[in-house]
Amino acid sequence: MSLPDDTSQGRPAMPTAIIRPMKTSWLHRLVCAVAILIPLAPLSPARAALTIEIIGTGATQLPIAVVPFRAEGGLAQQITPVIAADLARSGVFRTIDSGGLNPLPHEPQDLNYSTWRARGADAVVIGAVSQLPDGRYDVRFRLMDVTKQAQLAGFAYTATAAQLRLTAHRIADVIYETLTGAKGVFSTRIAYIVKKGKRFELQVADADGYGAQTVRWSDEPILSPSWSPDGTRLAYVSLERKKPVVYVQSLLTGQYQAVANYWGSNSAPAWSPDGKRLAVVLSKDGGSQIYFINPDGKGEPRRMTFSTAIDTEPNFSPDGELLLFTSDRGGSPQIYGMPVAGGDPRRLTFEGSYNVSPRFSPDGKSFTFIQRNGGRFNVAVQDMTTRQVQVLTDGTIDESPSFAPNGRVILYATETRGRGVLSAVSSDGRVKQRLSEEGSDVREPAWGPFPK
Amino acid sequence: MRKLLTVTISLLLLALAGCAATPTAEQSGAAVEDRGKPVGPPGPVPAKPTPDSGAKPLVDKPLGAAALKDPGNILSRRSVYFDFDSNLVKDEFRPLVTAHARYLQQNPGARMRIEGNADERGSREYNIALGQRRSEAVKQMMQLLGARPEQIEPVSFGEEKPRATGHDEKSWAENRRADIVYQGE
Numbered sequence: 001m002s003l004p005d006d007t008s009q010g011r012p013a014m015p016t017a018i019i020r021p022m023k024t025s026w027l028h029r030l031v032c033a034v035a036i037l038i039p040l041a042p043l044s045p046a047r048a049a050l051t052i053e054i055i056g057t058g059a060t061q062l063p064i065a066v067v068p069f070r071a072e073g074g075l076a077q078q079i080t081p082v083i084a085a086d087l088a089r090s091g092v093f094r095t096i097d098s099g100g101l102n103p104l105p106h107e108p109q110d111l112n113y114s115t116w117r118a119r120g121a122d123a124v125v126i127g128a129v130s131q132l133p134d135g136r137y138d139v140r141f142r143l144m145d146v147t148k149q150a151q152l153a154g155f156a157y158t159a160t161a162a163q164l165r166l167t168a169h170r171i172a173d174v175i176y177e178t179l180t181g182a183k184g185v186f187s188t189r190i191a192y193i194v195k196k197g198k199r200f201e202l203q204v205a206d207a208d209g210y211g212a213q214t215v216r217w218s219d220e221p222i223l224s225p226s227w228s229p230d231g232t233r234l235a236y237v238s239l240e241r242k243k244p245v246v247y248v249q250s251l252l253t254g255q256y257q258a259v260a261n262y263w264g265s266n267s268a269p270a271w272s273p274d275g276k277r278l279a280v281v282l283s284k285d286g287g288s289q290i291y292f293i294n295p296d297g298k299g300e301p302r303r304m305t306f307s308t309a310i311d312t313e314p315n316f317s318p319d320g321e322l323l324l325f326t327s328d329r330g331g332s333p334q335i336y337g338m339p340v341a342g343g344d345p346r347r348l349t350f351e352g353s354y355n356v357s358p359r360f361s362p363d364g365k366s367f368t369f370i371q372r373n374g375g376r377f378n379v380a381v382q383d384m385t386t387r388q389v390q391v392l393t394d395g396t397i398d399e400s401p402s403f404a405p406n407g408r409v410i411l412y413a414t415e416t417r418g419r420g421v422l423s424a425v426s427s428d429g430r431v432k433q434r435l436s437e438e439g440s441d442v443r444e445p446a447w448g449p450f451p452k
Numbered sequence: 453m454r455k456l457l458t459v460t461i462s463l464l465l466l467a468l469a470g471c472a473a474t475p476t477a478e479q480s481g482a483a484v485e486d487r488g489k490p491v492g493p494p495g496p497v498p499a500k501p502t503p504d505s506g507a508k509p510l511v512d513k514p515l516g517a518a519a520l521k522d523p524g525n526i527l528s529r530r531s532v533y534f535d536f537d538s539n540l541v542k543d544e545f546r547p548l549v550t551a552h553a554r555y556l557q558q559n560p561g562a563r564m565r566i567e568g569n570a571d572e573r574g575s576r577e578y579n580i581a582l583g584q585r586r587s588e589a590v591k592q593m594m595q596l597l598g599a600r601p602e603q604i605e606p607v608s609f610g611e612e613k614p615r616a617t618g619h620d621e622k623s624w625a626e627n628r629r630a631d632i633v634y635q636g637e
Contacts, residue, residue, distance in 0.1 A: 243607035264605060265606075281581065283588070283606070283608075310582070312581045313578065356574065357575045
């Protein structure tokens with residue numbers, strides 16, 4: 001399945017906007033706190049959009065109907081198609097057709113539960129949109145349980161026309177969380193690199209691939225984007241100075257600066273969970289070794305590994321206490337763990353002769369990485385305690401895995417017909433999505449954090 | 453820049469004058485190795501004049517910056533190729549590395565970057581580190597041959613700037629490489 005091209009949905013530069021639940025008595029539950037949208041700096045919207053293909057389904061799929069909201073037909077950005085696509089893409093839901101009903105239900109009293117039971121829906125989403133005098137929109141929805149004939153969740157949001165799509169993602173997040181218990185990631189963002197001819201673009205897009213914006217571009221390679229924990233900055237490596245240099249760029253202002261530009265190569269940035277340091281790989285003292293630096297580049301780097309081997313691809317545990325990294329100190333590249341406070345690195349991977357690119361899961365209980373099996377490079381997950389390994393993908397060249405902030409999905413880069421595409425796999429390996437951009441080479445994805 | 457060049461050439465001529473009078477064992481060895489080496493067709497050597505026809509004993513003519521671009525001079529050869537997962541500088545590239553090391557020694561103002569590269573297989577960041585190891589291996593050999601460490605900045609492009617874009621062993625071999633680039637080039 002491929003979503004329609006929707007190139008006009010670039011996230012415009014806008015003042016800080018607030019989407020808040022409306023405190024009306026008809027709402028049974030009020031879950032969300034005030035959420036603030038963080039606008040991207042005024043940068044050029046990318047022309048093409050990523051399109052998404054879904055392969056496979058979850059073990060059990062929850063049947064849900066998303067009924068078109070009242071008065072959304074006239075909107076440039078309709079709400080319910082986005083909600084339905086988000087839910088379907090997760091692989092956890094099966095959307096039930098709501099066609100043929102006249103009139104469509106928009107309020108609980110309109111609902112004929114037996115109709116929905118007959119269609120096989122366990123849950124129904126209803127809602128309405130209305131324009132406010134100031135031109136903004138009131139968007140309200142309710143999630144209804146068909147069996148219990150009761151409301152599970154319901155919110156109202158105020159949004160500008162430009163925020164309608166994000167509002168739809170937020171509604172999908174509430175539905176996902178209410179029905180699965182895990183936070184939704186539909187309103188999060190991803191960063192990745194697109195190669196177009198000779199040009200490299202660092203782009204940020206919504207998790208569904210829409211609203212892509214070019215944050216930085218160069219005729220020299222850009223790689224290894226890494227999100228700051230608050231989602232406002234990206235660290236990355238650029239070769240624009242004819243060598244690898246680590247940059248940090250604000251997504252709020254668009255300003256960037258070199259933060260590691262030492263003698264030799266500078267690469268592999270990773271943020272500490274408190275956002276106060278960056279782990280980077282420097283070769284200034286010979287070899288590729290891990291150092292901590294300040295994200296503003298000030299002060300002296302503090303060396304963290306001391307080997308004559310390659311130590312690279314550092315990644316902090318969510319509690320900030322452990323550092324994972326790739327090292328060939330044992331003869332082949334393997335994944336090691338090291339206490340940040342000091343102590344000897346311990347080897348963690350033992351299966352196979354090539355295990356690289358470790359990234360912790362958000363709960364810190366496992367990590368994803370790339371394992372070479374024969375000539376193939378695949379995404380795997382290893383449990384930190386049991387050390388059990390599960391290989392999740394079967395591509396030829398899979399690279400750069402990173403967990404979604406809810407831990408349910410892993411985003412990675414792969415290749416089809418010589419072209420780089422992004423893929424996502426559920427952490428049980430059952431559902432795969434492919435995100436591709438027509439005529440481009442997409443690589444180096446990194447899933448951003450939950451919005452703060 | 454011109455002044456620097458003049459100074460460089462003068463120093464070079466002085467240095468070469470000394471060399472011509474008392475050739476070191478290393479230098480004559482290099483020259484002999486260049487001419488007589490029958491190492492068969494080395495796999496991925498670029499299609500440039502072979503050392504046999506092109507290289508002249510270094511003592512024979514002054515080494516100005518022009519020598520770096522002279523297709524007949526070994527200094528115009530800039531690429532050192534590596535085996536898979538290896539940073540060993542193979543014998544066939546010793547003459548090339550030796551010539552550049554000597555150039556650096558004779559031109560103390562000269563600066564170069566060695567750009568390590570890796571084939572496309574595997575992690576991009578790990579490949580940056582592999583390329584770095586290759587550029588550092590070449591640097592180390594040059595230092596042993598008399599270049600000063602501050603003259604050589606070893607860096608890595610990893611798999612990011614492939615010279616050959618195919619997905620086969622031939623392309624991979626072409627991309628397992630360290631390139632010598634002088635400052636100002």
